[in-house]
Amino acid sequence: MVGLKKERDYLRLPVAGNRYFFPRFKDIPFFLAAGILIIPGAFLLRKRQKKGLGFLICAAGILFLLNNIPFLASRYSPYQGRKQYLPYQDLINYAAERGGLVFWAHPYVTEEVSWGKYAKTVNFSTLKYPEALLLTEGYTGFGVGANRDLLLAQEEWDDALNSYCEGRRRQPAWVIAEADYRTGGRIDSIQNMIFLSAFKEESVYEALRAGRLYIRYYSENKCDISLDDFHIADSSGGSAFIAGEITMRSMPRLFIRGTAKLNSPEELRVEVIRNGRGIKEITLAAPQAFDLEFEDDVPETGRINYYRLNFFIGKTLVLATNPIFVRIKDG
Numbered sequence: 594m595v596g597l598k599k600e601r602d603y604l605r606l607p608v609a610g611n612r613y614f615f616p617r618f619k620d621i622p623f624f625l626a627a628g629i630l631i632i633p634g635a636f637l638l639r640k641r642q643k644k645g646l647g648f649l650i651c652a653a654g655i656l657f658l659l660n661n662i663p664f665l666a667s668r669y670s671p672y673q674g675r676k677q678y679l680p681y682q683d684l685i686n687y688a689a690e691r692g693g694l695v696f697w698a699h700p701y702v703t704e705e706v707s708w709g710k711y712a713k714t715v716n717f718s719t720l721k722y723p724e725a726l727l728l729t730e731g732y733t734g735f736g737v738g739a740n741r742d743l744l745l746a747q748e749e750w751d752d753a754l755n756s757y758c759e760g761r762r763r764q765p766a767w768v769i770a771e772a773d774y775r776t777g778g779r780i781d782s783i784q785n786m787i788f789l790s791a792f793k794e795e796s797v798y799e800a801l802r803a804g805r806l807y808i809r810y811y812s813e814n815k816c817d818i819s820l821d822d823f824h825i826a827d828s829s830g831g832s833a834f835i836a837g838e839i840t841m842r843s844m845p846r847l848f849i850r851g852t853a854k855l856n857s858p859e860e861l862r863v864e865v866i867r868n869g870r871g872i873k874e875i876t877l878a879a880p881q882a883f884d885l886e887f888e889d890d891v892p893e894t895g896r897i898n899y900y901r902l903n904f905f906i907g908k909t910l911v912l913a914t915n916p917i918f919v920r921i922k923d924g
Contacts, residue, residue: 630654736771
């Protein structure tokens, strides 16, 4: 999560580790529950024969209140029942209301780490969670690193994009590159190539929010591939760039232009994905530059279509774009 403007917004993140002493509106139920015990208990204290019972009830109410001070910033306790993605949705909503950007961190990675030796070893395990892309909404996107499965056609990313196109989700999910750096590795093995309106911090945040970027695996493949242009145009001259949206009556024509440094017999394979399914593959033999056009003559009408690109060298994915959205009008 990035992009919050005020320090206090970070200090008040609704997560289990954040606590505070001065109650807020959401803490009223704690006072009501304590009051239900303390008020009758105080009444019983006034009766000579029931002072002991009154004391116990008052003590229970006071202890209940003290047990919840300092108050949790999150509405959900990690120790009370299974909450699934509700705490995370709260965090997403909190950040979005304050202008922040929220990205799920490498949701397709399973990681296990062991600390210590022999009988004192502690094992930590983080399971992959691609279903988060579908079970939450309002987030900006998700990060990918060495594992590229979510970028392939018909994975959870495509399910989330189709949900947006079919009106079941308020906003699309964008992909960003996430280094997941380890000591001794290369921090530039994956890169975000961001298209900025101006070279300043606010423009970076706005481009990330709007999805105007593609990702590439740079030092790993040593092909130095770059995408200079990916846009979709119609016969009337209208067009949309990466993460853009356009309505047209004619068939969409895709324009793809860039450079690469491949040596023979290496081939660059470009996969065009529409609505989660690969509809076109273009293979280029050791290209130094490429300038491609492709018209989709069978788009789906009556809904928003989206197009995105994956680039491969052999079976290795080396570049992926965010989608462009196209609505085809009848007639």
